[in-house]
Amino acid sequence: MPNYAYINGTIVPAAKAVIPINDLGLLRGYAVFDYLRTYNGKPLLINHHFERFENSAKSLRIALPLTKKQITETIISLIQKSKIKKDVGIRLLITGGNSTDGISLGKPNFIIIIEDLAEPKEEEIKNGVKLIINKFQRETPLVKTTNYKNAIRHSSEKEEQNAYDILYHFNNNILETTRNNFFIFKKNILLTAKEKVLQGITRKIILQIAKEKFKIEERPVNIDELKDATEAFVTGATKNILPVVQINKLKIGNGKIGKNTKILIKMFRKYIRNCLKIQKNNKTSNE
Amino acid sequence: MPNYAYINGTIVPAAKAVIPINDLGLLRGYAVFDYLRTYNGKPLLINHHFERFENSAKSLRIALPLTKKQITETIISLIQKSKIKKDVGIRLLITGGNSTDGISLGKPNFIIIIEDLAEPKEEEIKNGVKLIINKFQRETPLVKTTNYKNAIRHSSEKEEQNAYDILYHFNNNILETTRNNFFIFKKNILLTAKEKVLQGITRKIILQIAKEKFKIEERPVNIDELKDATEAFVTGATKNILPVVQINKLKIGNGKIGKNTKILIKMFRKYIRNCLKIQKNNKTSNE
Numbered sequence: 001m002p003n004y005a006y007i008n009g010t011i012v013p014a015a016k017a018v019i020p021i022n023d024l025g026l027l028r029g030y031a032v033f034d035y036l037r038t039y040n041g042k043p044l045l046i047n048h049h050f051e052r053f054e055n056s057a058k059s060l061r062i063a064l065p066l067t068k069k070q071i072t073e074t075i076i077s078l079i080q081k082s083k084i085k086k087d088v089g090i091r092l093l094i095t096g097g098n099s100t101d102g103i104s105l106g107k108p109n110f111i112i113i114i115e116d117l118a119e120p121k122e123e124e125i126k127n128g129v130k131l132i133i134n135k136f137q138r139e140t141p142l143v144k145t146t147n148y149k150n151a152i153r154h155s156s157e158k159e160e161q162n163a164y165d166i167l168y169h170f171n172n173n174i175l176e177t178t179r180n181n182f183f184i185f186k187k188n189i190l191l192t193a194k195e196k197v198l199q200g201i202t203r204k205i206i207l208q209i210a211k212e213k214f215k216i217e218e219r220p221v222n223i224d225e226l227k228d229a230t231e232a233f234v235t236g237a238t239k240n241i242l243p244v245v246q247i248n249k250l251k252i253g254n255g256k257i258g259k260n261t262k263i264l265i266k267m268f269r270k271y272i273r274n275c276l277k278i279q280k281n282n283k284t285s286n287e
Numbered sequence: 288m289p290n291y292a293y294i295n296g297t298i299v300p301a302a303k304a305v306i307p308i309n310d311l312g313l314l315r316g317y318a319v320f321d322y323l324r325t326y327n328g329k330p331l332l333i334n335h336h337f338e339r340f341e342n343s344a345k346s347l348r349i350a351l352p353l354t355k356k357q358i359t360e361t362i363i364s365l366i367q368k369s370k371i372k373k374d375v376g377i378r379l380l381i382t383g384g385n386s387t388d389g390i391s392l393g394k395p396n397f398i399i400i401i402e403d404l405a406e407p408k409e410e411e412i413k414n415g416v417k418l419i420i421n422k423f424q425r426e427t428p429l430v431k432t433t434n435y436k437n438a439i440r441h442s443s444e445k446e447e448q449n450a451y452d453i454l455y456h457f458n459n460n461i462l463e464t465t466r467n468n469f470f471i472f473k474k475n476i477l478l479t480a481k482e483k484v485l486q487g488i489t490r491k492i493i494l495q496i497a498k499e500k501f502k503i504e505e506r507p508v509n510i511d512e513l514k515d516a517t518e519a520f521v522t523g524a525t526k527n528i529l530p531v532v533q534i535n536k537l538k539i540g541n542g543k544i545g546k547n548t549k550i551l552i553k554m555f556r557k558y559i560r561n562c563l564k565i566q567k568n569n570k571t572s573n574e
Binding site for chain 1: 292294301302304305306307308309310311312313314315316317318320346347348378380382383388389390391392398400402403405426427432433434435436437438439440442443
């Protein structure tokens, strides 16, 4: 549970943080969010996250009440006040506001929550994880809305099959997992869905750094191509690159973490280290 | 704005009614609702609405904390306490509860809100309304979830085009409007989509009573069939049967309310009057 939260200009103990029941995020699922994490106590890649958050809000015709600078300062205040010693997750959430008639937009409710970071277990990082597949395509994949109904509805199947997450496919194309982007290697070619998936920040960085070493194909990935995958992994803010070694009953590669994935993990860590160095030199929280 | 609301066992003034920010309805859009109305101060068709609400909740693996009897009694208490003189809308809403990690289900938050009834204007009832069309199919049309993002996103287009509501179509089939079911008459044949639409209570009653007078076809309705429609209308708890006289630029029939629609409106009113009589005789609030 988070220690403190920001709501509409006020920082309050998280346990007392509430919103009115006529909020459109609650009544109509009309809300967008973004999620970033700290390294060494400082929020990383905040420029990227702010940009995506602002775009998500715009697509729902919601204007952010704070500038990027104000949001950054608020996040830093929250972290300091929360006195958390380890790294944390930061959830930005904005809704359609309190509605007078249950459907018309009101003044947005803007919330920032500091949360425990749900990093993968050591075992999962070391051995890779299993995914199960589910036919689904998110309504507005480019907009980071709060709609995770399908993910939560199917979470029991995931547990029953001892899987880490659910991989969505639609129209015979592999898309993304419930909360992450998905990549495969076919030998030295790195493939990921180009469209109808969330434009992940980690995904964007991977595509940027991977091109130094690998051929990249950003295009529709047919579900039948999974059997030709020599390696696979998911990417996201909390898990960076997490290797995938099994999808349903299909073993990926030889069922162990592949060498190219290991190379990419190293490259990504180096990228993060560089960001942290730049941050330290600039003495700002932005990368 | 509602006067009083029920939240998890307590009746509170609506202005003070709040939920924690870690509620899954807010964070993940994980919530279902139902909406009924009163006639002469008494909730009508509560059996039907309770059944649908319970099914919606079940499909999200949420168990209702109250029985139908308890919910009915709570609604009556709320109405009495609210001292509203006119008829009202009643919103039942249940969420995935307060989550410890932002994704796992918690103990559900169950809310009942008494709201002003948003009935159509006299002019709209008298002259019929215009719809505009939008390509969209709800994720889980049979489950009354809180996801109305598409409806709210496109509400400005509706206003710009002076339309009453948006009619969804998908795969060349006409489905439903953002909050109502949709019917057309082709002369004396009444048509409505059978699948991929909300199973409306008013829709169900219309299909039941209309068969005395008309041939009914409950089946996929192709978008091209709109031009053969001699009459059209939408149905729902607040508006009962509301005639549609225009869809985009297409005039339906001669642009006036058709005779069969008028007959159905009379039949529906008679049905409601009978329900109210039965209620009065039983001295209960159930039909």
